Amino acid sequence: MNADAKSPRLRRKTRPAAAFAALAQASLARIDALLDQLQRRDDPEDLHQLRIALRHARAVVWAMGPALPRQERDRWKRDLRTLARATSAARDWDVFLAETIGPAREQEPDDTVLAAIADTARQRRNAAREAMLAALATYRDWPLPALHRDLAHLAHLAGRARNDRTRLASFARQRVRRGRKQLRALARSARDGDPVAVHAQRIAGKRLRYVIEALAPVLPARYTRRLHRKLVKRQARLGRQVDGIVARRLLAECLELQAMPDHAAPPLPGAS
Template sequence: MSENHLLPPQEIELKLLLEPEAQTVISHHLAAITLGRSQKKRLITTYYDTPDLQLRQAGLSLRIRRSGSLRIQTLKTDREEGQLAIHRGEWEWSIRHDHPDMDVLSDIPYGALITALATRLKPVWVSHIDRTTHTLPYNGAMVEAAIDEGYVQSGNARDPVRELELELKDGPVRAMYGLALALQAIAPLRLGVLTKAERGYRLHTGAQALPVQGRKPPLTGNMTLAEGFRILIRSGLNALIDNQSAAEAGNPEGVHQMRVAIRQLRAVLQIVERRHVDRSTLRLFQTELQRIGRELGEARDWDVLCLETLPAAFPAHKNDDRVRMLTDAAQLKRAAAYQKIRHELQAPALTALVLSLSLWIEDAFFPEGKGGKEISLSHVAPTVLDHLQRKVMRRGRRISHLSPKKRHTLRKSLKKLRYVASYLEALYPARAVKAYMKHCKELLQQLGKNNDTVVASTLALDLRKTHPDLAPIISAFISWNDRRHRQALRALSPAWKRLRRAPLFWHE
């Protein structure tokens, strides 16, 4: 294998979804600022795989794109982790026929795998796209902006496509984020999470959008604060956006994972809050993340009540008419909360937040240490963890006597400490980290049980206001929930004592 093919050429692109009105406005704007003339093409693209989708399972997509008499065969890898803009390996060849050419694959890392499957490769789905391409300079970069309109099709199933695809041809990636924000200020745009290949495979298999659990990004002790911070923010943004489709589809775990991503992003922002000069910008990001988190939180609360708490409260009476009426009333509230989520996630605000954060971290200023050297992540870590630990210790005093509101505040502070500690644990000995994190998790579980009981009673009382006919069954539920609450309270103090006495791994 030649050295030039060890690493694939990189494709860096950002997808933005368009409504018809926005498409018209964006098209006119791009035509006015493009270099030269815009190019228009009709593209018919066929994707190939085995009947059991072995290429897909290997993280590859193989396609042939026809435009007039031209045939281009392309192989792409799955997008890389930790990047909002889609980074993928990509190889292209001009070929003569409408079926995959195995000969051109001989000198790439995946050639042997694909060639071994050659006799089993069949068309799995196709896209029909009208593309208008604009090439334009923007803030020191050259960006290709393509407006695609058409559909993907597998069998008799179709999925319409209307999107703006920004591809970085040369220059810094921040320019692409800046252009996306500038265009979003002209017309409402929404981040597109799925590539056309992913949309086609989903259409082909009939698979629903699934939640994605965020992966812990790899940090090392020799990283600078700026490097570690950027990695953590990109990871959180990916987890947020990757779960959007599942949340919109009504998947409870998708909502949960979006909330987790928001809490993690807010915790990461606190890492630099006391060291960064641009605190006003940080506060704006924190406020918007908190607002979106509250919207998701309402649906999550109804999820827990409908899917976990009510079944646990009436396990032997699920066919009782009163229980069924209570469950139906709660499900209506849950459906309304999900409708609000869909409206929120399809609005431009989330896209503006994600693009703004992505652009900001590329240019964020970090103060230098002694001698003009960049501050290391390992140097800052103990100070950050000490600050979060002190806040937890202060808010947890006399834990069994705290009001529900103060216990919830303690829980949020402890979650931030745990998130940051889990990110930074790679900088410290594993044994010391494991013992401390065990006690963190234990107390969080007990605080979570307490919070669930408080929220359940609040939601039940809300249902009683709108459904007075359900008062008897709601009273029975509240009595059961009160017993659960008292039991959860008794477990708090022992868990708190164990955490309070746990050695701080960042000082060992």
């Protein structure tokens, strides 16, 4: 839970809009660096780290949203969601290959059905990566420049808001309480195991975890450390559950493709 060495130094009396500008600037720098890395090499960990950076940025937008002008807040939410969605399919295939197909093939290295499924999964993964890289290259031209422009504007507004008495410490505590209340409601909805509800609970838990990590310098440590540990533990459990749901879907897709004649199989994502 320790802050990264490159994280901005937050103070209890900082105005929320100024804190957002500082946190978002650090997030965009991280996202930019990872986008460069993704273009240079094919390493699943780079994509994993990009998705974490995007979740951090989205958590900060959620946490600081009430302090931001509506137009900027809505643009950040929309554009970061678009970026995250562009990475979803490739990441799903990476996890499926590493955590489902890989271990299965280690146990049954001579199984021809598993070998065929692995080949299909790798083809789908490579196609999904190509489609992702094409989309991300476009996003580098737009909307990312608009997000960078917003930061300068928001920092300027924060500097001019002399009559705004809202301070980061109290604001952050209110947002953590709000996040915890939302998470409890989602946990109740997910008790019956509905995949959509479980996924929503997992996303809300991640968001609250990243909010706590981003705002740790101005939050009461005794309270947030205990809550953070609970969130990490729950996230691991829900992660295994959601990964299992996704693995079953991708396995069914691979088996369906294996059963199709070549002329009837759908084109690979991103194929012309």
